[in-house]
Amino acid sequence: MSISTSPAPPRSQVAETTRPARHEPPIIVFQNVSKTYPNGAAAIRDVSFTIPPRDFVFVVGASGAGKSTIIRLLIREETATKGHVLVEGQDLARLRRRHLPRLRRKMGIVFQDFKLLPNLTVAQNVAFAIQVTDPGRSHLKEKVGEALYIVGLEDKLNTFPTELSGGEQQRVAIARALVHRPRIFLADEPTGNLDPDAGWGIVQLLLQINHRGATVVMATHNREVVDLCRRRVLAMEGGGLIRDEQEGQYLKEGEANL
């Protein structure tokens, strides 16, 4: 996304800061993790960091830096070639395939391309996540309504995704990711397809989700958002972690503006 000239929301609009629980055991650990894809591409190299519960972390870096690979390792779509990825103390390399659903139900996951089902309504899209994991769960309607209320779409229940703006579609995806009340929320370029205002709305929502107690990891190119939020930043370059700052910015202080 280009650096926008549209009025950025004032700093005061950024949701209240949530204190990460640094005294608790970390909820996410990367221990000297390297990932080489089968075709030989070394996507990340010797990356180490820990994330305490309720932290809000931006993963930034140029295209190909390895941001998505970090997300894919966290949801165990990929496994590390070297090192260890731990989620709530569980080494994902040793997670059995039949326990994968349990991991995924702890996580809310959204992507740049929303991944909504076009032939289902907003409410059906959100309900889908419950129907395929916990069919017969009671109060389905209430749970769906609640999730859509959080993202501000309670009046769009019967609308189809194609009738929504990009920002609204991403909100539906977030609502779907929320129905399991995840402790970890992962977002890979959630604002990548959105105009600045809509993107900012999504970031607000993620901050709010963090404020409610979830740990949030957001991979992004969005410099404006990162610079405005002043949250933790993990900066990737060529597969390596080059910066880990608590109240970081998209570029290092004094780094040349690209």
Place this chain on the structure above:
Amino acid sequence: MNPIPALRFVVRVALQNIVRNRGIAFASLLTVTLTLLGAGAAVGVVFALDKVLQQEESQASVLKVFMADHISYASALNLEHSLASEPSVQAASFENKDQAAAQASSTLGLGGALHILETSGGGNPLPASINLHLKNIAAVTAINNQVSTSDLLFPGPHQTDYNKDVIPRVEHYILAAQLGGAILVAVVGAVALVIITISVRTAAFVRRQEIEIMKLVGATDWFVRWPFILEGMILGVISALLASGVLLGVGVAFGSGGSLALGVGVRLAVLISLGLILGGAVLGSFGSLVGIRRSLAT
């Protein structure tokens, strides 16, 4: 997990898959039906041939040992006992001259001729005999050689009406039918399996987005698989019903009396149908499992 809504979900997706991808589903249906038709027909033919063989064998394994007219009842009984204790003999029974005459008049229609002979002073010409039921037709020759040396017996060969050529020939046909049926079923079955696999793979491709989301939100592998397995099973069972229908139709059209064509009875027909349904379900679910495997790889 509550089974009722889960089942509803699985059934709905399976039926949608079939309706949405009806072209390839129809192709699966056709090939599986052909496979099962071949299998069912082969079973019917083998059954009919086997019945012929059984008849031949049961006739061949009865050996009538004819006795000389002069022997006493006691020595006849003695002989019967000693023959009955032979390991190759299942049962032995004595048939006296009168019984032989009665048998001849009822089954051979010789009553009139026998009557004329007896009343004209010729007496009953039929010999008494010991009827041996052998366990195995292979023992016929050995027993025959053994008894022919006894002077208690009516001179001459003690043959059965065993036709040496018939049994090997029928056995040959049975083997050919079994082999031909097996090859037919194997070839058409392989084609059917491939087409079911393609059918389910198509359905999975059409639903790739859904499958991706299901995995993302934490659905289990089995929950992802079940609709596709059910899809394959439904196609298999419908094919089996079609095949059974065709076979029954042909069977009734060419049948007579209480049985269908080839002398297949109702019981066997029902068994074949059930077998085909089971076969269709197995073929369908196996094809589905193979078809869905790739979608669950990651």
